[in-house]
């Protein structure tokens with residue numbers, strides 16, 4: 371079983387938590403890999419990578435384990451807490 375991690379694209383906390391292998395937060399999710407803007411602009415470094423790092427748990431997430439949401443609704447989280 372693969373667990374899926376939902377990451378909110380516009381959520382600052384999530385952006386802090388999940389980083390590229392060089393600990394940048396400037397990554398994007400492509401169809402079957404990730405891409406880091408800062409790595410790509412670094413000489414001799416390929417901006418593409420396949421495992422996102424979770425700084426909190428220390429785990430690495432592959433592309434299929436990550437769902438990147440661009441329109442996260444903060445109200446939804448508050449509803450869950452209220453119940």
Ligand SMILES: [Zn+2]
Pocket residue numbers: 390391392393394406407408409410
């Ligand atoms: Zn990077």
